[in-house]
Amino acid sequence: MSPHSALPPPERAGKREWTALAVLALPAMLISLDNTVLHLAVPHLSASIDPSGLQLLWIVDIYSFLIAGLLIIAGTLGDRVGRRRLLLIGAAGFGLASLLTAFSNSAEMLIVSRALLGIAGATLMPSSMSLIRNMFADPRQRSVAFSVWIACFLVGGAIGPMVGGAMLEHFWWGSVFLLSVPAMVLLLIVGPLLLPEYRDPNPGRIDPTSVLLLVVSLLATVYGLKVLAGDGVAVLPVALLLAGLTLAVVFASRQRRLTHPLLEPGLFRERTFAVSLGAMALALFVMSGSQFFVAQYLQMVVGLSPLETGLSSLPGSVGGVMGALLAPVALRWLRSAYVMTLGLTIAFAGFAVLTQVETENGLIPVMIALGLLNFGVAPTIALGTDMMIASAPPEKAGAVSAISETCHELGLGMGIAILGSVGTAVYRAEVSDTLPAGLPDDAASRVQDTIGSAVYEADRLPGELGTAVLDAARVAFTDGLFYVSVICTVITLLTVVMVAVLLRRVPAGDGPDGPDGAAGRPGPHEALETADPRTPAHHRPATAPEDRAR
Incomplete structure (x- = not known):
């Protein structure tokens, strides 16, 4: 008999989880839309605040640079402090940064506000995806949930040009950045009611050197790639790309020696x-x-x-x-x-x-x-x-x-x-x-x-x-x-x-614990994962007695 045959089937998600998915998917769509409408707004904001060529480059790119450089840090931080908590902090930051961006009256102010958007945005995506993984224990339902989330992200990119174009015809350039504010307010209101809290019960300490190596390697790599794509082959982007890849190798080597690595090498x-x-x-x-x-x-x-x-x-x-x-x-x-x-x-x-x-x-x-x-x-x-x-x-x-x-x-x-x-x-x-x-x-x-x-x-x-x-x-x-x-x-x-x-x-939903979706079933270590006594019983992992009796 398979060692997994004695396990109860994973609990299926109900209305609460699917409603929570809608709450998580809306910001995903608007983050994608937010990045798309910027390109439409560039001519209008250029006429309004008159940035230099270098300033315009940073206005366009600083958001994606910081997201790429901070994603893994944010994801690891969410495992430690709680994914719902980090998501809500990020939503508040993203909403405030959107307001700051919309009402920026100088190139310097816009660069800073776009940087804040990138920092906040880096917390939203991994927190949303990891919460989906925890809310949907059933492998089939989880596949549907991820597909819906990805589809909403694609919809945001698709409708961005049309929505942004319509707003730019009737309002000032900053109005396109206000689109995400209502979604973030909604997330802050209903998130604590619908979203469960999860964290790693044994996170270990964060290694500052690993954080520095990871951020610098990713920023150098992404910047080098973007400059190569936009301006062609040149000494600076090639040097940055090689430096970024070299630091990534140093980072990976360091992770193998740490007791509590920032990024677990065994995953790969x-x-x-x-x-x-x-x-x-x-x-x-x-x-x-x-x-x-x-x-x-x-x-x-x-x-x-x-x-x-x-x-x-x-x-x-x-x-x-x-x-x-x-x-x-x-x-x-x-x-x-x-x-x-x-x-x-x-x-x-x-x-x-x-x-x-x-x-x-x-x-x-x-x-x-x-x-x-x-x-x-x-x-x-x-x-x-x-x-x-x-x-x-x-x-x-x-x-x-x-x-x-x-x-x-x-x-x-x-x-x-x-x-x-x-x-x-x-x-x-x-x-x-x-x-x-x-x-x-x-x-x-x-x-x-x-x-x-x-x-x-x-x-x-x-x-x-x-x-x-x-x-x-x-x-x-x-x-x-x-x-x-x-x-x-x-x-x-x-x-x-x-x-x-x-x-x-x-099979769908398979993982390291066994076939046929066994990885979607909570194990002994997941029973401790909530680690938050304030979390209501109906929000705890599926192994909790209150959930099985529901």
Whole structure:
């Protein structure tokens, strides 16, 4: 008889837990929306507070830099002080920072307020994900819960351009940052009533050196990736990237020697955890890298306006939401690995369609490709997150959730930086060979820089010369998109094989405690995890006698 057969089945979540999920999902959607609307607001805030180029860079990037650098610290802190407590502290901070951002009257004030938003935002995501892991003990329900949460995050990014555009037409630029305030107020009111409190009963002390190594390594890595993606290869971003990776190696080595590591090295030796993490990173890598080029293709090659580009991207947004929501439904008949494999196969087909895009026929194939690849990638993100968190001990859910979110940030950043560099290199090589004769040297240099510069220069040049420059740039950029799409197709195929082979025996919700969702069942160590005598009985872990008698 299996050692797990004597365990009672995991308790199923009720109305209270599903209502709490809605409370957690709303901030996730608004955080995603908040990051999207900033790009729309940049022209308006530039006209209002007149930031310098360097200040504008920090206004745009400081939020994501601090989130990426502090996620793991926040997740580990939540395991120690309590995930609900940290979530509510973060919600209060995010709401206040949103108000400060909305009413900023100088570039310096806006940079500081965006930094505060990043610090608060880093506490919200891992706290939400780890609470979901604890509220939904049943593996099937937990898969649905994570899928709903991921879908809401995707919806925020999808509706951001439309909501932000509408607000910017009627209100001042700061109004877009007020969208999250009501959600944070709601979370502060109902959170204490609906959300349980969980913490690690034996957290150990925090090692300050590990904290410093982790934050500096992540900030240097993310900054290097972003500068490489935006400005191309240069000494400073490459040096920062290498320094960040070196410090990450030092950090990992230190964790193996500590009694109470900030990040448990043993997690990465668990196959489900490691493969799920790798699959998510690769899926986000190819998705972000390809869509970085697709957005430029639609505007610079096809000639769509920003609003038309946003509308043309709707099939991709809808596909992503549908993929996330249908993934747990498919678990009724298939294991998680099979659903992820099927989804990635559909994404493979989407990238294959993207390789067929040409200069003249691009709009419809791009819309089809975006729908397929987003639909196919979403199950890997939703189910991979679930499998990864379920594979770890429950008392480490906060740290594991933070690792998942950090993986998202780095996967997205590396996709844009690496694939963006490949596509840009192809563009520059192709366009330099096809530029028309008689083009001034300074104009030729700008045309070879980016397709955006090429479109600008083409508008300034007379008649046929401008048309020839524009045609050459569009063909070269389409060639760059082709090579990026081929790389994405190959990586997706390899990811399909990796998931199909290495996760084929892992059922939904499986973890280190055994098959068939045993990891979703609380063990002896989880019975102590609440460690808060003020927590009501109906909020305690499922092993508590009050819960089993309910």
